[in-house]
Amino acid sequence: MSTNTTAAILPVTRAQAAEYMLLFANRRAYLRQSHFPSKKSGRFYFYKACDRKSKQPFSIDIATVHSHLAGHLTIGVYAINPESQSSKWIAIDADYADSRRDLLRFQQACREDGIEALMEQSRRGGHLWIFLAESMPAKLCRLYVLDVARRLGIAVKRDKEDGIEVFPRQSVLQPGEFGNAIRGPLGIHRASMLRYWFETAEPTLDAQFQLLRQVRRLTREHLEALTAGMAPIPDPVAAKPWTQLPAVGGHNQGFQILRHVPNAKRSGKNFITQCPACAQRGEDRNGTHLSISVAEPRMYHCWAGCSKEMIRSALGCPIPSRVWSPWTA
Ligand SMILES: [Zn+2]
Numbered sequence: 001m002s003t004n005t006t007a008a009i010l011p012v013t014r015a016q017a018a019e020y021m022l023l024f025a026n027r028r029a030y031l032r033q034s035h036f037p038s039k040k041s042g043r044f045y046f047y048k049a050c051d052r053k054s055k056q057p058f059s060i061d062i063a064t065v066h067s068h069l070a071g072h073l074t075i076g077v078y079a080i081n082p083e084s085q086s087s088k089w090i091a092i093d094a095d096y097a098d099s100r101r102d103l104l105r106f107q108q109a110c111r112e113d114g115i116e117a118l119m120e121q122s123r124r125g126g127h128l129w130i131f132l133a134e135s136m137p138a139k140l141c142r143l144y145v146l147d148v149a150r151r152l153g154i155a156v157k158r159d160k161e162d163g164i165e166v167f168p169r170q171s172v173l174q175p176g177e178f179g180n181a182i183r184g185p186l187g188i189h190r191a192s193m194l195r196y197w198f199e200t201a202e203p204t205l206d207a208q209f210q211l212l213r214q215v216r217r218l219t220r221e222h223l224e225a226l227t228a229g230m231a232p233i234p235d236p237v238a239a240k241p242w243t244q245l246p247a248v249g250g251h252n253q254g255f256q257i258l259r260h261v262p263n264a265k266r267s268g269k270n271f272i273t274q275c276p277a278c279a280q281r282g283e284d285r286n287g288t289h290l291s292i293s294v295a296e297p298r299m300y301h302c303w304a305g306c307s308k309e310m311i312r313s314a315l316g317c318p319i320p321s322r323v324w325s326p327w328t329a
Pocket of ligand 1: 275276277278279289302303304305306
């Protein structure tokens with residue numbers, strides 16, 4: 001419904017700024033988007049704003065949010081509160097070719113799980129937002145999102161590979177860590193000088209706040225029910241795309257991993273067991289790294305990032321090179 005509008009300075013009420021803080025700010029630290037591109041990268045980067053004299057980072061406050069909504073500056077909001085290791089929202093950012101299609105599939109999968117997710121346009125692709133009824137542990141948020149991504153075969157960004165970026169990106173922040181931050185909605189993107197609105201409401205602050213007030217919040221009970229039985233995701237995070245074997249009829253038809261891992265235990269939609277490649281390195285003593293899809297046992301994945309090739313060689317059944325070369329390129 002809404003269209004992107006150019007960067008007019010808008011009137012903002014103090015109440016709107018306060019409401020925005022409650023909705024989006026997980027911690028005091030925040031980022032600002034540069035008003036000029038970096039000389040090096042040409043990007044409108046996000047930086048930690050500090051007081052010039054004291055070098056102390058600024059804390060997010062109502063005045064800052066007010067300026068963001070009005071359009072004088074643009075903030076980035078962090079996904080995790082370090083004290084509670086929890087977040088008020090989940091966001092998914094995708095900016096590769098065809099990413100909008102993946103985000104719409106993601107939104108549909110959420111809908112089927114009874115979750116309302118709002119699509120916000122961005123310069124390329126979009127951001128998909130899920131609002132939580134209360135702050136919830138980052139690890140629980142990630143468990144659900146990564147499972148949906150796996151179900152849909154949507155890759156999660158890792159290094160230079162394309163894929164979705166999940167906010168929060170960590171399950172737990174270590175002391176001194178900030179985790180990832182996303183451009184705060186409803187402000188002006190400094191590169192395009194456009195406002196990107198949530199798509200299901202008119203492009204005015206009043207209508208957008210109305211939408212944000214009405215959107216159905218994901219409750220803790222609901223999220224816990226959706227993630228019940230899922231194996232925890234160890235950090236560093238499994239950002240590697242889910243491993244998919246060739247379609248039925250491929251050269252690999254004969255290999256059935258479940259025959260090689262007799263101790264795999266059913267957990268929700270997956271079998272969970274020790275990753276043979278991790279085990280070879282003396283890791284995964286608890287036997288939780290390897291997930292095998294119950295519905296499609298030819299799909300398996302090591303949360304510590306072992307490749308199919310590593311897993312197959314560890315089992316003594318290396319993948320013949322003529323088979324794996326086309327899809328490991
Ligand atoms: Zn492994």
